[in-house]
Each structure stands twice: as C-alpha cells, then as structure tokens.
Amino acid sequence: MDTNADNMILPFAKNIFTQPPYKSNPPDLLGGFCSGCNDYFFPKPGYCPKCLGNIQTRPIGNKGTIYSFTVVRTPPLFDLPSPYAIGYIDLIKTKLRVFGLFDPEALDQLKIGARVVLSVKSLGTDSQGSPRLRPCFILEPENEHTMI
Amino acid sequence: MAVASVTGVGIIPFGKHSGKSIIDMGAKVGYLALKDAGIDPSKIQAGFFANGLAGRLFGDSTIGQNVFWELGINKIPVVNVENACTSGSSAFYLAYNMVAANQVEIAMVIGAEKMCVPEFGLINSGETELDTQLGLIAPASFAMRAIRYMDEYDCKPEQLAQVAVKNRQHARLNPNAQFKDPISIDMVMDSPMIVDPLTRFQCCPIADGAAAVILCSENIAKQMNRSVNIESAILCTGSYGNNQDMILWETDTRGCNLAYEKAGIGSQDIDVFECHDAFTISEILHYEALGLCDPGEGIRFLEEGHSRLGGKKPVNVSGGLLSRGHPVGATGVAQIGEIVTQLRNEAGPRQVEGAKIGLAHCMGGDKSGDTKSCTVAILSV
Numbered sequence A: 001m002d003t004n005a006d007n008m009i010l011p012f013a014k015n016i017f018t019q020p021p022y023k024s025n026p027p028d029l030l031g032g033f034c035s036g037c038n039d040y041f042f043p044k045p046g047y048c049p050k051c052l053g054n055i056q057t058r059p060i061g062n063k064g065t066i067y068s069f070t071v072v073r074t075p076p077l078f079d080l081p082s083p084y085a086i087g088y089i090d091l092i093k094t095k096l097r098v099f100g101l102f103d104p105e106a107l108d109q110l111k112i113g114a115r116v117v118l119s120v121k122s123l124g125t126d127s128q129g130s131p132r133l134r135p136c137f138i139l140e141p142e143n144e145h146t147m148i
Numbered sequence B: 001m002a003v004a005s006v007t008g009v010g011i012i013p014f015g016k017h018s019g020k021s022i023i024d025m026g027a028k029v030g031y032l033a034l035k036d037a038g039i040d041p042s043k044i045q046a047g048f049f050a051n052g053l054a055g056r057l058f059g060d061s062t063i064g065q066n067v068f069w070e071l072g073i074n075k076i077p078v079v080n081v082e083n084a085c086t087s088g089s090s091a092f093y094l095a096y097n098m099v100a101a102n103q104v105e106i107a108m109v110i111g112a113e114k115m116c117v118p119e120f121g122l123i124n125s126g127e128t129e130l131d132t133q134l135g136l137i138a139p140a141s142f143a144m145r146a147i148r149y150m151d152e153y154d155c156k157p158e159q160l161a162q163v164a165v166k167n168r169q170h171a172r173l174n175p176n177a178q179f180k181d182p183i184s185i186d187m188v189m190d191s192p193m194i195v196d197p198l199t200r201f202q203c204c205p206i207a208d209g210a211a212a213v214i215l216c217s218e219n220i221a222k223q224m225n226r227s228v229n230i231e232s233a234i235l236c237t238g239s240y241g242n243n244q245d246m247i248l249w250e251t252d253t254r255g256c257n258l259a260y261e262k263a264g265i266g267s268q269d270i271d272v273f274e275c276h277d278a279f280t281i282s283e284i285l286h287y288e289a290l291g292l293c294d295p296g297e298g299i300r301f302l303e304e305g306h307s308r309l310g311g312k313k314p315v316n317v318s319g320g321l322l323s324r325g326h327p328v329g330a331t332g333v334a335q336i337g338e339i340v341t342q343l344r345n346e347a348g349p350r351q352v353e354g355a356k357i358g359l360a361h362c363m364g365g366d367k368s369g370d371t372k373s374c375t376v377a378i379l380s381v
C-alpha cells in the first residue's frame, strides 16, 4: 500500500471527510449539526437552514446502505477512473442520504440495499491535474453482512 | 379569463448550425415571432433572453441586448436569464408575470443555445460544486433514478427504451426536430452505454437551436388573431433536504399541482403535453408527477399507448428533447411554442385533434438529488 504517498496527497475539498492518518479512527464523512434543531446536514451549510443558528462540524457516519447507484462510462472529469460508480448512500448513524463515489474496483457488485463502508483513496485529481484524496464507499464483505 | 396570452411563435430547426452564432439564431427566431404575430419591433416593451451555457463555453454574457438590437428592439428593459435547462421557460415565467402585473403590454422571450462546438463536454452543475467533484454529471442523476425505479417497480431497461422509440415516431412528423429516422427498441438498447442503464439513445442529444414567443396582455390579445391564453405559468425549486426520494419526485409533483391549481384545472382537462424528457426515465417520472397515472404506473401508461399521438394524453408529439434535440436555453421556449402551435391547430401531421388545453413542463439543474428548477405553463384556446 502506498499509505505514505497517500499522506502527501491533499483532500479534494476541505471539511468533507476526516483527515488521515486514521490509525484507530476510520475515515468518516463530515457534515453540519445544529444543536438547536438537533439535526444533521451534508454538506455542512454556513447556517442552519431551519433556524439560521450556528452549525458545528460533526462526523455524520461512515457506514450505510446503497439507495441507488450508477456506473458512469463517459470520459471522466477530474481524471477519475473510467468507468466509475456513484450513488446515494443512506447513512446508518444520522439517517442522511448522501451522494458519493463507490470503489472503482467493484463496479459490477453494486446493488440497492447493499451495505457499504467509507474509505478514503487517492482518486482523481483537482482541476490542475494534481492527485487528490476522495472519499469512496466500499462494499462490506458478505460474511460481515450476514452476521448483523 | 387569462391575463396574458401568447401571440407569436418563432423557431428554427434544432441541430447543427455551423457558422451561425447565438446572436444569429436568436435574432432569426425573434424575426419569425414578430412576423408570426404581425407586430412591429417598436411595440415590444420588454425583452427576456435565455441561454444556459454561453458563459461557460465562450465566456459570453448579456447576449440578450445584442439579440434584441439586431431586431431593432432597444431602449426597453432587457433581462438575460440563466436557469439551466429551464432558462427558456424561466424567461417565459418572468415575461408572463410582467405582463400579468400590467407593467408592459407586450413582451418577447427568446431562447438560444450553441452546443455543437468542440468546447462542449457533458453538462454538470459547475466544477466547483461538491457533487460534480465527486463525479456527478447530469445523466447520472437520472440513471440513479432509473435504477431505483426499476428496482421498486420491477421493470426493465427495454421498457424505458420505449420512450425514445415513441418520441422518435413523433419527431418524424416535426420538420424542426433534429433526429427523424425511426429507431427500434433494439437500436436504443444497442447504442453505447452512457450511464447504466441509460444508453446514448436514451439521453437527449445536444443541439444548436433557438425559439421565441411573444406575450401580450388581454387587451392586446383581443385585437389579435390566433392568440393563445396563458392559464398559468409557475416556477418552483427544490427543498434540498438530505433525504430526497428519487422516485416520488416531490418538487416535480408540487410544481405540476401548483400550475393546475392556478389554472383551476386538472390533468384530466389537458389535451396535449410537452414534458422534459431529457432521459427516457424522465418522461416516465413526469407522467406520474403530472398526474397522468399513479406512481409506479408510468411504464404501463406508456405501453398502453396513452402518451402517443392518437392516445388519450399525447406527450411530446414534437419529438421531445430526445428527438427534437436539447439546445438548453431554447428548449423551454420551444416546448411552449409547440403547445401554442397545437392549440392554434397548426401542427400539421403531428396535430393532436381538437386540442384546446395544453401544458409545457421543464426541469433544470441538479442539487442534492433534486431539480434546481421546475417550470410548468398551461395554455388554452
């Protein structure tokens, strides 16, 4: 694994996911939380869209199930792998339905309802062509799935 | 009684217009609309110009003033409108409200787009948006809807493909459509896969094109032949909450219901529909949002032939975006122009017999799994 190399690579955007090195804390998506409304949002808005109150940055969950997905076969933006898969994931922890990338190496195993877990990989580039870290969801192994 | 009417329509065939600029195309349809209405350019009191992509593709902005000047229309208020695929229908919405508010008696809407250029890539919501940076392109939003829809209602890609086949049959009867050669389900399915399960023929083609309409007040309409009443024109946006249902499309349904409510009629009263069939799945979802059938019944509604020319609720007899082509800024205006042409009983071989009430529906952009804009206009004679 090129863990060291990945550590040098910058995230594609700020405050979308927790930063490496992960060690005992696996990567998590970052969203917004309004304590007044007791509600989570993703991505984090500048103000609470319900009460205009302050929003705190909070981890919103790194496990979920696939709500829908597709495989994109057109020439990719940001030098993403071709083809690549994207979809909506229902996060278990906060019940948010978030948009994201899937593991480009398991495109034909995607299905609605499948359990996924967040990973962070060097995936695609920025608009200048430099490699960037992006979050992507990976299918949980089937045996782990049946245990729950 | 309607407070505003459409009294002129201009359109050019959609497709490649090599050597023609956005201004050339916009001025041409403006000229045709003025001639159609029999109105002198000096009578136009407000101008709305719609374009979706020229800023991104060519760095052009505020094109409307150039277009209206070509037609001898100047000094009046001119507003440039960008609202993704609803740019044209949003411009119409603004013009309608201006006339309805008695601010002007005659307003003109022109939509024009140039897409058949080497600079063109796939449409997205802008490269700085989070979803785009995570790989979202416009067709993918609808592909995800299609996959969810097929899962929930147990249908197959071949069934979605029938939308493309039907709209191509209609396009054959429309001289302004971009693609007129018949296609089969096999041809649709065998065309290259773009975003699973949508093949190329299930995605609307890019095009150059332009369309214009002239709106007028009730007073002016009384003096004109062939004017068509605007019963309602609405624009709504999404709620962008995080848990968007990609099948039961709240924004779409809310927009359609608002237009029905304002017009004081329901889907059962409407004779002809133009809807935003940017992808095959879109038309199925819009049948359901428009109330043409219950949720989950869209495929059956299509397969029973209700939405074809000659059916009880013809949809996209122009060929729709899928076959007429989709020059973004022109589409919303062209849809309204098609409804006007139908209600005037001037649609030739694609005429819906006895059409008295028609509806034009458009959608544009993508945010949090929802549309950025939904417009609906209902017209009558």
Ligand SMILES: [Zn+2]
Binding pocket: A034, A035, A036, A037, A038, A048, A049, A050, A051, A052, A053
């Ligand atoms: Zn709040």
